[in-house]
Amino acid sequence: MNWWKVVGICFGAVGILAIGLLIGHFGISTDTEPKWVKDLAQDLDENFIKQFMNEVNNENIKENLRILSKKPHVATSEADEELVQLLLSRWNDLNTGLDEAKEERYKVYLSFPDEKTPNNVRVLSPEGNVTFQSREREVQITDDQKDPNIIQPFLAFAPNGTVKGKLVYANEGKISDFQYLANTTNLNGTIAIVRYGGTGRVNKAINAAKFGVIGVIIYTDPKDINDGKSDPMDTYNNSWYMPPSGVERGSFKVNFGDQLTPYYPAKEFTYRIPESEIQGLSHIPAQPIGFEDARTLICELDGPDAPDNWQGALGCRYKVGPGFRSALNFYFSEVQVNVYNNRTIRSSANVMGLIRGAVEPDRYILYGNHRDSWVHGAIDPSSGTAVMLEITRILGTKLKSGKWRPRRTIIFGSWGAEEFGLIGSTEFAEDYYSKLRDRTVAYINVDCSVFGEFNKNPDFSDPV
Ligand SMILES: [Zn+2]
Incomplete structure (x- = not known):
């Protein structure tokens, strides 16, 4: 082959490549996308998002919240069932509802306190007299706290029993906390009072039992949640801090979902x-109390000072025990924990709403939230x-107008x-496991959608 032929072929190839690139660059118009590409991209329409945001009505959200939190609605209660019906009626509404809505029920294993025999914590004198008893209900500060359906303070699934022993303060009930105490104190047969934090609720009792502790009392230290404020003048309803008699209820088990299935x-x-x-339950009784009652117990403890990082905001120097100091009210007294919870199987509903994809x-x-609360929630x-509910109202209205589908x-x-x-959510996942595994793109969970910086001077004149 002649050399000029080689040069010619090379120039020719470069020329064809350049023309190809130019066609690629200028020749494909973005206006001629096939319809399916546009369909795929329709939800990315910024106008749709703007339109959606303009339709969000905060007055509707406020009214929804008022209706949802009007009554205490612990799982499977009458008030919880009323909310099941409310959700069904909203999502089945002819003008603002979804394609389909239904309830799906599961028979789940739950635990409730005995209304007639409330749980408590007592101090018993050497003669057996009750010299202190924890509150069986919170102080009623506002009218909505007078509702008789407010569930008494308890820890769901905490085992029943009456146990009595000398009191020790065990910080947050971590293994390291009990280990620290066990270095100097025989914990066998003691009752431990611990504060929330550091480890899961039930772990405090599971850890305690490993060291011979026979009962656990849990409280919320104002240092951990109230910026250290414990005086009634500084707490609800003079501010949003937890009041002295307030008790954090909770589930006392390790595993998620229904425990029998x-x-x-x-x-x-x-x-x-x-x-x-x-698996994953405590085998020793446990009961939560408010920090007002915890102060009565902790501030009379005997023994060495608790380490600095164990100190809280109850207004006294915390000691670890065991037992109470001399010359005070509880000298030689022991602490008794009385738990009378009932474990029972109840029908609990998930409410499911559906908008079919185009x-x-x-x-x-998936977009979900739980419905049940311990109290008003x-x-x-x-x-x-x-x-x-405001999101489903807006999407439902668009859907029913026939102009939109995701x-x-x-x-x-x-x-x-x-x-x-x-x-509820665990049973749903177990029920639809294979479909969810293959088809779910995303799950968005909402629960507490308001949570902000602590406001040092909250205005409680217009609580919402
Ligand atoms: Zn929640």
């Missing part, structure tokens, strides 16, 4: 394991549901019995 949905027909085979109906976006969880399927969930250990 691990890995399976708790349907009527599902095999249930015997209660004795449940392009990828078998791809799911204005923040946890109703603030989240109040917003969710690319993928959106599934809304209102979970039952979350406070007892994420039960």
Whole structure:
């Protein structure tokens, strides 16, 4: 081959490549995208998002919150069932509802205090007289606290029993805390008072039992939640800090979901394991109390000073015990923990709402929140549901107008019995495991949708 032929071929190739690049660059117009590409991108329409945001009405959210938190609605209670009906009626509304809404029920294992025999913590003199008893209910500061349906302070699934022994203060109930005490004190047969924080609620009792402790009392230290404020003048309803008699209720178990049907949905027909085979429970009684009652117990303790990082804001120097100081009210006294909880199986509903996707109906976006609360639940969880209902109203209205449908399927969930250990949502996941595994694109969870910086001077003249 001649050399000029080689040069010619090279120039020719470069020229063709350059023309190709130019065609690629200028030739493909963005205006000629096929329809399916536009369909796929429709939800990214910024106008839609703007329009949606303009339609959010804060007055609706406020009214939703008022309705949702009007009554205490612990899981499976009458008030909880009323909220099931409320969600169904909103999501089935002809003009503002979704494509479909239904309830899905599970028979779940729960635990409640005995109304007639309230749990308590007592101090017993050497003669057996009761010289102190913790409050069986919180002080009623406002009218809504007078509701007889407010569940008494308790720890769900804490075992029943009456145990008595010398009191020790064990900080947060971590293994290292009990180890520290055990270096100098025989913990066998003692009752430990611990504050919330540091480790999971039930772990405090599981850890305690390993050191021979026979009962646990849990309280919330004002240092940990109230910026150290404990005086009634500085707490609710003079501020939003927890009042001295306020008690944090909670679930007292390690595992999520229904405990009698691990890995399976708790349907009527599902095999249930015997209660004795449940894992992750405490085997010693435990009861939560307010910091007002905790102060009475902790500030009279004897023994060496607790380490500096164990000190809280009850207004005295914390000692570790065991037992009470001489010359004070409780000298030689012991502490008794009395727990009378009932474990029971109840029907709990998830409420599910559906908007079918236009392009990828078998791809799911899930958006959920639990519905049950320990008491009124204005923040946890109703603030989240109040917003969710406004979102479904706006999307439902667009849907019913026939002008909009999302690319993928959106599934809304209102979970039952979350406070007892994420039960409703776990049963849902166990029920639909294979579909969820293959088709779920994202899950958005909302719960407390208001949580802000502490306001040092809150204005409580217009509480919402
Ligand atoms: Zn919650």
